[in-house]
Amino acid sequence: MNATVIAPADSAPASPPAAAPEGAPVGAIANAVNSWFGLHARDLPWRRDGFGAWGVLVSEFMLQQTPVTRVIPHLEAWLARWPTPADLAAVPPGEAVRAWATLGYPRRALWLHAAAVEIAENHGGVVPEDVDVLLTLTGIGDYTARAVAAFAYGHRHPVVDTNTRRVIARCVAGQAEPAPPSRTRDLAAMDALLPADASAAAVFNAGAMELGALVCTSARPRCSDCPLAALCAWRAAGYPEYRGPKKTVQKQFAGSDRQVRGLILAELRSTRHPVTDAEITTLWPEPTQLARALAGLLADGLVTEVAQGAYSLPHE
DNA sequence: AATCCGTGGTA
């Protein structure tokens, strides 16, 4: 069943291509991806000329685990309201959590606000361009730091997200799915493919992600449309199924603490008045789980107790 | 290093 789900629609070649993928020049992969990207890249807001480093940074926060189509409207509203880091830093974090709406993982809104404060206070209100500096900001990790440096500032760095990891796993390693993430290994693998020219490198970073998002997808990859088909080690090997460590399964959402936290936060977003314990009690039938969820939100700083048994989004 | 963290679309 596993291989059935993953295996692409078109069949493997009867015999492996004469040119072994390992023998293909490294530059061939980047060349093919960049040519394809030039023809098929989606017209996304953050790819417009002059979109700005702040816009790129906000987009990357929003895109952490949330699909492109859900991000775009919120991103544009966000940037219209807070055109600079200082604009966001000037409002309470609860405003960011409220504007985040249903994008999910509301801690990201809190982290984005914290990053804006850090940029305003420590970096003159300008989004840093060095990876090492970006990494010091709240909510920015290995992916986002390099994405901002590469896409907003044109610096040459390997940018590795889940799409790129999958493309490399298949095309280079000949495996159906990537091994569990490894910072060192993943960055080295992408670095080995990266064009020397910074501009071409930035295109390749974006192109590999785009290819993984549109063609080299997790389920039902469209190999017949893939610019790397002739270079792909997974294809050449006849699409062997994944044999690595078992992927961790995401816990069921229904009935989870996540769901309860979401219900409480949705209630807090719906009003600017404090929400009382009595009102929160109506949101979920199990008091123990409800209390645990509320305690978690308080500990995370997503909720503030403004009076005994009354709660709101964080003020400061 | 494994687990936790929201929400909604899709097959």
Added chain:
DNA sequence: TTACCAAGGAT
């Protein structure tokens, strides 16, 4: 209907 999974990061 259920299961998968989507430009990750923090702990």
